[in-house]
Amino acid sequence: MDKLQMELWFTEKQTPDHGITSKVVRTLHHEETEYQTVDVIETRQFGNMLLLDGMVMTTDKDEFVYHEMIAHVAMNTHPEPKDVLVIGGGDGGAIREVLKYPTVETATLVEIDERVIEVAKTYFPSIAGALDDPRVRIRIEDGIRYVEKAENAYDVILVDSTEPIGPAVGLFKREFYERIFHALRRDGIMVAQTESPWFNRDLIARVYRDIADLFPIARLYTASVPTYPSGLWSFTLGSKVYDPLEVDEIKLHRPETKYYTPEIHKALFALPKYVAELTK
Amino acid sequence: MDKLQMELWFTEKQTPDHGITSKVVRTLHHEETEYQTVDVIETRQFGNMLLLDGMVMTTDKDEFVYHEMIAHVAMNTHPEPKDVLVIGGGDGGAIREVLKYPTVETATLVEIDERVIEVAKTYFPSIAGALDDPRVRIRIEDGIRYVEKAENAYDVILVDSTEPIGPAVGLFKREFYERIFHALRRDGIMVAQTESPWFNRDLIARVYRDIADLFPIARLYTASVPTYPSGLWSFTLGSKVYDPLEVDEIKLHRPETKYYTPEIHKALFALPKYVAELTK
Structure with missing residues (x-):
């Protein structure tokens, strides 16, 4: 008879009644920071997994979906993005995608929790490695306060927030999007991650309405992320001038x-x- | 202090290392049929859930995605589908969608396990109710043997199979698609469910190649189904004449x-x- 071995499984209740469960090879990191709990576990299915307050933020295997999709739609709609701001996103994944555009001169990351950046650099080098690029500026600060001080300063702003609880609540409010509007240049574009079309329908409808009120062009799009609640994720785009539906595909x-x-x-x-x- | 209550959670290991878990209100049905285990549980998040051999087949809340998406792409590409065959799909969901086309004269369901149909009629009336439509013919039979006997008989054939283990293995083989080709009329279209682009990449690539070898037109598409492995599901379409990319949207x-x-x-x-x- 084979020897029995302990099996370790991580379970995230993505709602009070449903979740995912994933086999753990080992736990790599655990700490309580000033803002949240930060864990890294190695899973068999998705490789290293970053958890904030017990919620999956990113994994080695499926991180490309979220990071590409929060960045490229806006970056490839703006004809010449030079100065880009990422709010949240301490893992560096959105910044990595932004840096793929040769027009980019500065990519600023405003992350409230420095420890997320440090942990990502240690356990997710292929994601956070981009933060060493000379075009990157890192500010450890509350994204809301940072945006208040900026005016007419950015071509693209990406709101790469955690769930709308705890420190990220303010990142889903209308006043925050107003500040982003002012922080953008006259032809700027913003994208915010806006949760699951299955589990967060009210939130998506509200954010879409707020952004459609503020920006001449508002668009909703989705991407399939296996480790996120429901496996489907939404992004809301607000644009002052350029419509992602009017781009010339050949020139992208x-x-x-x-x-x-x-x-x-x-x-x-x-x-x-x-x-x-949700957009009606 | 509140009284503690037992919490019942259903967990499906969708791979050996990853799965979903869902809170159970009550178990409604359990039986071992000639072919498989059939369970129905009531979950808080997704309503009633049908399980075959422990794997989620359909749920009240998200069944519309899979059933619409296996049916409408082919049905709305064929200009006048009259005779439609559904192989598997004993819950009746694909048949329900097929019946939404006024040109349909017969919709034949070939299901190997009669008990699936009976259980669905009891616990999923909004799905299986369509099976009472006078255009529906039900055959309790192995889909492979049924298709062998048909020639030039159907406008659309949908392969609504379970996972490629046990009785459904033959439904993912090239010889089966050859038989489907012959069972279709000279301008017929087939669609097969082909599993997850995350967890079943080899299978999708193989089925796509087989169908592209046999049919002049082969197309792959996906849909987001929260309760299916990885949350993303694929469908492979083979068509003798009509290309879904060439339809006139206005006339659909x-x-x-x-x-x-x-x-x-x-x-x-x-x-x-x-x-x-996966299509290269």
């Missing part, structure tokens, strides 16, 4: 990616009916 | 749906790079 940049391509740029906005309804 | 039927619309018909084929690679 072709960054090195695993998910995003110029060929799917416009098709991303063809939403299933139950998702499209 | 507009069935009553929650996911599929004529507006997304062509966009469904704009695949993320890591999925598109």
Whole structure:
């Protein structure tokens, strides 16, 4: 008879009634920072997994979906993004994608919790390695306060927040999007991650309405992220001038990616009916 | 202090190392049929859930995605589908979608396990109710043997199988698709469910190649199903004449749906790079 071995499984209750469970090879890191609990576990299915307050933020295997999709739609819609701001996103994944555009001169990361950056550099070098690029500026600060001070300063702003509880609540409010509007240049574009079309329908509808009120152009799109609640994630884009549906596909940049391509740029906005309804 | 209550959670290991877990209100049904284990549980998040051999087949809340998406792309590409065959799919969901087309004269369901149909009628009336439609013919038989006997008989054939283990293994083989080709009329279309682009990459690539060898037109598309492994599901279409990318959107039927619309018909084929690679 084989020897029995302990099996360690990580379970995230993504709602009070449903979640994912994943086999753990080993736990790599655990700490309580000033803002949250930060854990890193090695899973068999998805490789290293970063957890904030017990919620999956990113994994080695499926991180490319979220990071490419929060960045490339806006970056490839703006004809010449030079100064880009990422709010949250301490793992560096959104910054890595932003840096793939040769027009970029500065990529600023505003992360409230320095420890997330440090932990990501240790356990997710292929994600956080981009933070060493000379174009990157890191500010350890509350994103809301940082944006208040900026005016007419950025071409693209990405809101790469955690869930709308705890320190990230303010990142889903109308006043925050107003500040982002002012922090953007006259032809700027913003994208915010806006949770699951299955589990966060009210939130998506509200954020979409706020952004559509503030920006001449508002667009919702989705991407399939296996380790995120429901496996489907939404992003809301607000743009002052450029419409992602009006780009000339032939002229788009072709960054090195695993998910995003110029060929799917416009098709991303063809939403299933139950998702499209959130924009009415 | 509150009284403690037992919490019942159902967990499906969708791979040996990863799965979903869902809170159970009550178990409604359990039986061992000639072919498999059939369970129905009531979950808090997704309502009633049908399990075959412990794997989620369908749930009240997200069944519309899979059933609409296996049916409407082919049904709305064929200009006049009259005779439709569904292999597997004993819950009746694919048949329900097929019946939304006024041209349909017969919708034949070939299901190997009669008990699945009976259990679905009891616990999923909004899905299986369609099986009482006078256009529906039910055959309790092995799909492979049924298709062998048919020639030039169907406009659309949908392969709504379980996972490629046990009784369904033969439904993923090249010889089976050859038989389907012969069972289709000279302008027929087939669609097979082909599992997850995350967990079943080899299978998808193989089935796509087989179908592309046999049919002049082969197309892969996906849909997001929260309770299926990885949350992303693939469908492979083979067509003798009509290309889903060449339809005139204006002329498409507009069935009553929650996911599929004529507006997304062509966009469904704009695949993320890591999925598109499976067709090369």
